[in-house]
Amino acid sequence: MSVFAIAGNKGGAGKTTLSINLASRFNRDSPTALVDADPQGSSLQWRAISTNDDTIPVFRAENDLHQQIDNLQRTFGHVFIDCPPSVHAPQTDVALKSCHIVLIPVQPSPMDLWATVHIERAIEGSLEVNPSLKPMMVINQAEARTTMSKLVREALQQIDLLVADTAITRRAVYRHSILHGKNVFEMGSLGRIASEEMEQLIKEIKLL
Numbered sequence: 001m002s003v004f005a006i007a008g009n010k011g012g013a014g015k016t017t018l019s020i021n022l023a024s025r026f027n028r029d030s031p032t033a034l035v036d037a038d039p040q041g042s043s044l045q046w047r048a049i050s051t052n053d054d055t056i057p058v059f060r061a062e063n064d065l066h067q068q069i070d071n072l073q074r075t076f077g078h079v080f081i082d083c084p085p086s087v088h089a090p091q092t093d094v095a096l097k098s099c100h101i102v103l104i105p106v107q108p109s110p111m112d113l114w115a116t117v118h119i120e121r122a123i124e125g126s127l128e129v130n131p132s133l134k135p136m137m138v139i140n141q142a143e144a145r146t147t148m149s150k151l152v153r154e155a156l157q158q159i160d161l162l163v164a165d166t167a168i169t170r171r172a173v174y175r176h177s178i179l180h181g182k183n184v185f186e187m188g189s190l191g192r193i194a195s196e197e198m199e200q201l202i203k204e205i206k207l208l
């Protein structure tokens with residue numbers, strides 16, 4: 001029974017993509033809910049176009065997000081929170097203070113990695129009230145078949161946050177699946193490699 005926040009301070013890093021795919025995979029094994037805490041409402045839109053009855057339930061964040069997370073955890077067991085792209089947003093603050101694990105997707109560019117200093121500070125603040133919070137950065141949109149540049153590796157070393165060994169590669173199936181209200185596990189052979197990397201990431205998450 002865990003609460004996972006997917007957060008960060010950069011738009012377009014992959015929070016919604018990770019939230020949808022990870023939460024959907026967890027939901028296959030045990031009841032899981034997804035909370036869309038981003039006013040942009042991307043996860044809610046994705047749920048609205050899904051035609052599969054088994055698709056994970058997605059809830060709009062309520063004013064009392066802390067209480068909502070608590071209630072959902074009692075009903076579903078696992079709860080994922082898709083956060084807005086700012087650590088200063090009140091939803092991110094509540095999510096960081098209420099979750100067990102926070103995943104921070106970042107693109108493998110030095111600018112994106114340097115921007116993680118904001119989330120690092122927000123996590124430090126949250127640890128004071130949520131001392132068991134476990135953060136992990138996840139490299140997303142890595143170029144397939146290229147090794148990460150020397151610059152990115154150097155930037156990573158300056159960041160005081162655990163980085164998942166599994167990097168999520170840039171693949172069209174991540175976009176296409178969302179467009180069809182699906183997750184990568186529902187995309188057959190097109191989603192095979194993406195599904196495998198998600199499974200690999202989940203293994204790491206479970207070891208945290």
Ligand SMILES: Nc1ncnc2c1ncn2[C@@H]1O[C@H](COP(=O)(O)OP(=O)(O)OP(=O)(O)O)[C@@H](O)[C@H]1O
Nearest residue numbers: 011012013014015016017085141169170171174175
């Ligand atoms: N691994 C990937 N491969 C290919 N496309 C990706 C990948 N991850 C995310 N994308 C695409 O990049 C865009 C941004 O991703 P996403 O919406 O998940 O980011 P976000 O952090 O939730 O953005 P926002 O901050 O606006 O909420 C989307 O078009 C998404 O389909």
Ligand SMILES: [Mg+2]
Nearest residue numbers: 015016038042
């Ligand atoms: Mg999003």
